[in-house]
Amino acid sequence: MIDVFLLIGLPYLALVTALVAGVWRWRNRRYSLSARSSQFLEDRQLLWGSAPWHIGIIIVLLGHIVAAAFPQIWAAILTVPGAVFAIETVGVAASLLAIVGLCTLVVRRLTSARLQAVTTNADLIVVALLLAQILLGLITATDFRYGSVWSTGTVVPYFWSIVTLHPEMSYVVDFPMLFKLHIVGGWLFILVLPFTRLIHLLAVPLTYLWRAPQLVVWNNARRRQHAVVATIKAESRRAFLKGSAAAAGATGLMALGVSEKLANFFKGPRPDPEAESELLKKKLERLQQTAQERQLELERQRNNYIFVARYGELSETKGKYFTDYAMAPGLAFRGKDGLPIVLSAKCTHLGCTVGSEVDGQGRVLCPCHISYFSIATGQPNDGAPAKLPLPPIGWALMDEAGKEVAARRPGQPLQGKVDAELFKKCGLYITKPVKSA
Amino acid sequence: MSVKEAIKNVEAYVGERFPVEKMNYASMVQKKEVPVHRLSWGYYMGGLALFLFIVQVLTGLMLLFYYQPTVSDAHASVEYITEHVPGGALVRNIHSWASSMMIASVMIHLLTTFAMKAFARPREVTWITGVALLGITFAFGFTGYLLPWHQIAVNATKIGLQTIEEIGQYLPGELATWPRAIKETIQGEASVGQATLSRFFALHVIILPLSIAALLGIHLLSVQLHGMSAGVDEPPKRKEKFFPTFFLKDLKVWGVAFLVLFILGLCVPFESFFAYPLFSPFDPKGSTPDGIKPEWYFFWVYYPLELLPFWMIMLGQAALGAVLVATPWIFQNTNRRTLRLLAVAAGIYLLVMTLFGENIYHLFKG
Numbered sequence: 001m002i003d004v005f006l007l008i009g010l011p012y013l014a015l016v017t018a019l020v021a022g023v024w025r026w027r028n029r030r031y032s033l034s035a036r037s038s039q040f041l042e043d044r045q046l047l048w049g050s051a052p053w054h055i056g057i058i059i060v061l062l063g064h065i066v067a068a069a070f071p072q073i074w075a076a077i078l079t080v081p082g083a084v085f086a087i088e089t090v091g092v093a094a095s096l097l098a099i100v101g102l103c104t105l106v107v108r109r110l111t112s113a114r115l116q117a118v119t120t121n122a123d124l125i126v127v128a129l130l131l132a133q134i135l136l137g138l139i140t141a142t143d144f145r146y147g148s149v150w151s152t153g154t155v156v157p158y159f160w161s162i163v164t165l166h167p168e169m170s171y172v173v174d175f176p177m178l179f180k181l182h183i184v185g186g187w188l189f190i191l192v193l194p195f196t197r198l199i200h201l202l203a204v205p206l207t208y209l210w211r212a213p214q215l216v217v218w219n220n221a222r223r224r225q226h227a228v229v230a231t232i233k234a235e236s237r238r239a240f241l242k243g244s245a246a247a248a249g250a251t252g253l254m255a256l257g258v259s260e261k262l263a264n265f266f267k268g269p270r271p272d273p274e275a276e277s278e279l280l281k282k283k284l285e286r287l288q289q290t291a292q293e294r295q296l297e298l299e300r301q302r303n304n305y306i307f308v309a310r311y312g313e314l315s316e317t318k319g320k321y322f323t324d325y326a327m328a329p330g331l332a333f334r335g336k337d338g339l340p341i342v343l344s345a346k347c348t349h350l351g352c353t354v355g356s357e358v359d360g361q362g363r364v365l366c367p368c369h370i371s372y373f374s375i376a377t378g379q380p381n382d383g384a385p386a387k388l389p390l391p392p393i394g395w396a397l398m399d400e401a402g403k404e405v406a407a408r409r410p411g412q413p414l415q416g417k418v419d420a421e422l423f424k425k426c427g428l429y430i431t432k433p434v435k436s437a
Numbered sequence: 438m439s440v441k442e443a444i445k446n447v448e449a450y451v452g453e454r455f456p457v458e459k460m461n462y463a464s465m466v467q468k469k470e471v472p473v474h475r476l477s478w479g480y481y482m483g484g485l486a487l488f489l490f491i492v493q494v495l496t497g498l499m500l501l502f503y504y505q506p507t508v509s510d511a512h513a514s515v516e517y518i519t520e521h522v523p524g525g526a527l528v529r530n531i532h533s534w535a536s537s538m539m540i541a542s543v544m545i546h547l548l549t550t551f552a553m554k555a556f557a558r559p560r561e562v563t564w565i566t567g568v569a570l571l572g573i574t575f576a577f578g579f580t581g582y583l584l585p586w587h588q589i590a591v592n593a594t595k596i597g598l599q600t601i602e603e604i605g606q607y608l609p610g611e612l613a614t615w616p617r618a619i620k621e622t623i624q625g626e627a628s629v630g631q632a633t634l635s636r637f638f639a640l641h642v643i644i645l646p647l648s649i650a651a652l653l654g655i656h657l658l659s660v661q662l663h664g665m666s667a668g669v670d671e672p673p674k675r676k677e678k679f680f681p682t683f684f685l686k687d688l689k690v691w692g693v694a695f696l697v698l699f700i701l702g703l704c705v706p707f708e709s710f711f712a713y714p715l716f717s718p719f720d721p722k723g724s725t726p727d728g729i730k731p732e733w734y735f736f737w738v739y740y741p742l743e744l745l746p747f748w749m750i751m752l753g754q755a756a757l758g759a760v761l762v763a764t765p766w767i768f769q770n771t772n773r774r775t776l777r778l779l780a781v782a783a784g785i786y787l788l789v790m791t792l793f794g795e796n797i798y799h800l801f802k803g
Contacts (some may be wrong), residue, residue, distance in 0.1 A: 262499075267503075283510065283513055352592060
């Protein structure tokens with residue numbers, strides 16, 4: 001019976017009373033919607049009482065409100081490993097902070113005659129209720145562990161059953177008396193809210209956070225002067241704090257982002273085995289390519305002849321690239337007379353590799369700065385950036401037995417004889433240039 | 438003139454350029470003032486170049502953790518940075534963008550200091566070290582370009598080095614072989630290969646940074662010792678304190694520069710301005726890609742080189758170098774109005790050649 005009254009009757013009594021009285025006070029006593037600040041009478045102790053009290057109680061209240069309003073989200077947050085411990089720890093710490101602040105406020109009230117003059121009985125009731133309620137909550141939190149977890153299935157549905165006018169007290173009726181008293185305390189606050197200074201909960205001065213500071217001063221010339229100075233000081237402090245906060249925030253965010261990127265950069269990728277083998281394959285290919293280069297180089301240092309192509313592979317319209325003795329590119333064609341044409345393919349202008357396609361006028365093109373070189377003479381066209389001809393490279397045609405059939409070395413006449421039938425069996429080689437002494 | 442007098446003169450000369458009595462915090466930071474006038478923006482260009490250099494050092498050090506300077510691995514490692522390392526593409530892209538921005542800002546810095554006559558006595562040392570820093574910055578660009586070892590990089594380097602050899606044809610007798618010997622010394626071998634890569638790598642990451650640090654030290658010391666040059670002929674109406682006012686403004690410019698750099702680095706791949714596929718590794722037997730040209734900051738000399746006889750460009754280069762080094766003495770009596778005109782003319786030339794060089798080339802060469 002007593003449970004029915006405390007858990008169903010009292011809530012509705014509290015809600016209806018609060019609604020009616022609250023609206024009445026809102027309409028008829030607008031200017032009484034305040035915390036009735038006593039900052040003017042005493043402000044030293046107030047700081048050390050009010051600040052911890054409000055910080056603590058706001059954190060605790062927010063926890064209650066979020067859990068009650070968004071039980072699903074709340075439960076989802078709690079599934080994060082360590083979240084329960086963190087939330088419980090913060091809750092206990094915040095309530096301890098609130099208790100310390102409240103005690104400071106009580107002591108302040110009781111030790112100052114000025115304050116006692118403005119203290120009402122309602123204030124004392126509120127303080128006693130608050131203290132009792134926080135202690136009950138703290139004991140619940142430590143004795144019946146992890147209320148943040150079990151409340152979503154018990155108190156929260158009970159709360160919503162009351163609010164939605166389908167009262168269902170079975171959710172909470174079997175709790176120990178200690179916790180039921182905590183619930184009752186909550187309804188009591190709603191009941192006394194419109195009759196006490198607690199009404200300031202509904203008049204939260206949120207604009208305080210961004211509005212310009214207002215100083216309330218006694219109105220005389222000296223005080224006004226003082227107020228101007230104080231305002232300037234407060235303003236500049238505010239500007240400085242705002243700037244510092246912005247700078248610190250930006251720096252912090254940037255440091256966070258940069259260090260995350262940096263850490264990952266130096267940690268390096270962790271490719272999966274397939275990607276890793278792909279990479280390794282590519283690296284190996286490049287190594288083999290380099291090894292091949294080195295091989296060519298060694299060959300050119302050791303051998304007097306380097307194979308270019310079979311004679312039959314040579315064409316009049318498309319040159320065959322090879323690497324000459326200077327490790328530079330060369331081109332081999334078949335001339336109109338049936339003899340091979342072997343030229344350096346390194347442009348005499350700025351060293352690009354000339355193209356291998358022969359155009360209608362028997363020229364190849366260096367694409368870099370547009371020089372056409374006649375393959376018959378090596379000469380560039382008139383007005384080309386290149387002034388010097390492509391130098392000819394000494395060549396020899398050798399048969400399978402390794403006997404020179406025909407050869408031409410730069411600056412020397414053709415050796416051997418032209419024999420198309422014999423040529424077909426030959427390979428084209430370049431010959432080692434004779435070092436000038 | 439006796440030896441004693443000569444020594445005294447040298448002492449006086451050095452003393453004026455490096456005044457020991459000013460080498461303290463009070464006169465180098467606290468008392469320093471920056472004139473405020475319509476050319477004041479020029480005062481930020483040097484700081485901007487410094488900031489971009491710092492960015493280059495940091496991103497360069499990061500790239501150094503993955504880059505491998507060998508012919509077989511260089512290209513693969515750059516590819517690895519771009520495609521696999523977390524944030525690697527961003528770091529490399531910022532390095533590329535900042536290199537171009539740094540060169541642009543030092544070029545503008547040169548023109549503005551010239552126009553403001555910031556080289557005049559006693560700031561000769563500042564100017565000379567600045568010219569040397571400019572050269573080093575270009576050298577950074579040239580050596581860094583080779584390191585990815587792709588088709589364009591190697592061929593462009595070949596062409597660049599070839600110009601040294603070309604000088605030989607104008608030299609008489611035995612001297613004619615010297616440019617080739619010099620080129621091969623720089624290259625380390627007969628053609629651009631592993632030796633060149635190793636040398637360019639050493640230059641790019643050790644030698645040039647060390648020399649730039651040393652010269653930058655002297656440059657910045659002189660700037661702080663002598664304060665900002667007046668910049669305009671008429672006496673300045675207003676001055677602001679270097680520290681903290683100008684310093685904070687400088688930091689603001691740096692912040693904006695970083696923002697621009699970061700967004701560019703994040704959103705626009707530096708390579709997107711090239712018309713050819715950049716990412717084929719260098720193949721010694723392959724043909725040089727069509728339409729190959731150097732980085733934009735060499736256009737001002739590259740396109741004239743394409744259009745005019747080689748010896749003309751070489752003479753012009755030599756003359757330009759000589760004028761730059763001798764500027765504090767050549768222009769010591771010129772007023773700032775004339776200097777401004779010269780700087781504007783040079784600026785227009787650089788701008789036109791950089792933006793429209795190719796069009797001009799096609800205009801004359803079809």
